[in-house]
Amino acid sequence: MKNLIFVAIILAGLSACTALKSNSDRPGLAKLEGNWELEYISGPRIAFNGLYPDRKPVMKIEVADKRVSGNSSCNSYSGKLVADDTHIRFDSPFVTTKMACQGEGEAVFFQMLKKVSQYTITGGKTLNLMMGDVSIMRFKRK
Numbered sequence: 658m659k660n661l662i663f664v665a666i667i668l669a670g671l672s673a674c675t676a677l678k679s680n681s682d683r684p685g686l687a688k689l690e691g692n693w694e695l696e697y698i699s700g701p702r703i704a705f706n707g708l709y710p711d712r713k714p715v716m717k718i719e720v721a722d723k724r725v726s727g728n729s730s731c732n733s734y735s736g737k738l739v740a741d742d743t744h745i746r747f748d749s750p751f752v753t754t755k756m757a758c759q760g761e762g763e764a765v766f767f768q769m770l771k772k773v774s775q776y777t778i779t780g781g782k783t784l785n786l787m788m789g790d791v792s793i794m795r796f797k798r799k
Contacts, residue, residue, distance in 0.1 A: 685743075689738075693718065693799065695766070696713070699769070700793065703761065710760075714727065714730045716796060729767065731756055731758035732755065736749050740776070743776065745774070745786065
């Protein structure tokens with residue numbers, strides 16, 4: 658009986674170590690958590706700095722609450738996070754403020770988000786939002 662209890666204690670300890678290790682490595686979806694700033698967007702014929710001369714779009718992802726929010730460079734937005742370990746969608750409608758915005762930056766930002774189907778995170782600091790296997794938006798961790 659003492660041997661059985663000893664084995665149970667060791668197994669419980671090993672399980673705890675494994676759980677702590679996986680949490681600290683931030684597997685899958687947990688890597689999305691945090692604040693991100695746009696640094697690249699494909700598609701428009703206007704230079705990135707021309708689209709966002711004063712303020713770059715930002716995104717805050719809250720995995721536990723399944724929420725995404727941020728600023729499109731002009732208006733604030735928020736909505737539901739629909740994602741798993743490799744796929745992400747932004748096709749649910751966002752709630753946005755309605756300030757008048759100059760230029761095309763905000764429209765391009767929201768149009769490209771609708772095309773996103775997957776993501777990758779490189780080095781924990783770069784979020785690539787992709788259409789298929791092509792990166793169409795790149796964010797850096799803030």
